[in-house]
Amino acid sequence: MIELVDVALLLLLSVTALAIVRQQNLFAAVMMAGIYSVLSAGLFVVMDAVDVAFTEAAVGAGISTVLMLGTLALVGHSEHKPKHRPILPLLVVALTGGVLVYGTLDMPPFGDPANPIHHHVAPHYLEESEHEIGVPNVVTSVLASYRGYDTMGETTVIFAAAVGVLLLLARGPGPRRVLVNGLWTTVAREEESPELEADEAPATEDDEPKEDDDG
Amino acid sequence: MIGLGLFNYWVVIFLMMVGFYTLIARGNLVKKIIGLNIFQTSVFILYITMGKIAGGTAPIFVQGEQEVVYSNPIPHVLILTAIVVGVATSALGLSLVVRINEAFGTIEEDEIEDTAL
């Protein structure tokens, strides 16, 4: 029964991924990316990774979709048709995929308890966690205690990413780059200053720089 | 569960290649980030697949039961944090896209290149 659910979810994931690639409307692509996240969360439940499924459902289908939609509201939502036939990318992808499939032939079969991954530190965590940590959820005890140093790094990365986003977006619009006599030049946006609040100052019409583009 | 053999890995590779293709063949920067997310999720599925034990259950101790097989918790821990880090780094990429759009007026890669020539 689990095999059936597993196969069905994997096939649905593949179909969704293909649909995302073919979709020209970016709004639809983002919504399908949300569907893709929910499907993978379902797959994680089938694979006993309930904590991961929880996170994927909250992050992938929730926050990630909201951020993507926020970006689309700022940059527009239609994708241009590719100008040339994607023969080279298809070749590269087919080749890489072929090599990877060849690589899996040496992988241990799925779900076998004798796989090497299950005989390193995992038995120690599963057997000793109850006495050493006293927390029933082994994922929590490994996350916060056995590998607490790792998690501290991850937390710092999230903080750093947030700082990066704020550095890029928290101030007003950045300068515009235009081509003047064959050289990229930075042009300040004249009628706006970075301190302006969101509700005032209508967006400027950048007609001048556009004319410079031809020059 | 064992009967599936390597099927999961092959689907993972397929998803990975779909993401990779989107990344290299599409010029739209938002589409590239969506492709990167597909790629990322396929890696998550690869890890979780490796952690699964046939007939196992989620690694949360059941009171009073002795003979319970638990799936491997280590991939779960790694991927759990990777998902949240992934959305934070995607946000960083998206904010770069927003700034590129403000600077060049487009997010299509070839248009940015065309104006540069």
Place this chain on the structure above:
Amino acid sequence: MDDRVILRVGAKILIPFILLFALYVQFHGDFGPGGGFQAGVIFAAGFILYALVYGLGTAKRALPPTAVYVCAAAGVLIYAGVGYLTMALGGEFLAYNVLRHDPEHGQELGILLVELGVLVTVFGSMVAIFYAFAGRRKVQT
């Protein structure tokens, strides 16, 4: 805004439960699925829903951006602070056994504090990122 009564009333009913659920996920993480990462994201999602329905200005009055930035930084400080505390008490960095007399209780306290740090950072970072995207104006190009 006024014509979306169902949305506004529905969100008003939902948001307290979302925040409460996030706290449940946080403190029940030792016994079931959950923990700081999930709780932080759900807590942030509650505020993002509020901002989406009632507008960014209202959300920023309820939760000022400065508070969000302080949250994002404070979580990392809490996490690292627990590490230094264990060092000051004579243990290794992030070895919680020394936090209490009983090693098991020390571990429980340590995990609680560390997960709190994760919750605060994830919540702060996610809301800060959302504020940055939502507060951005579309620029005519």
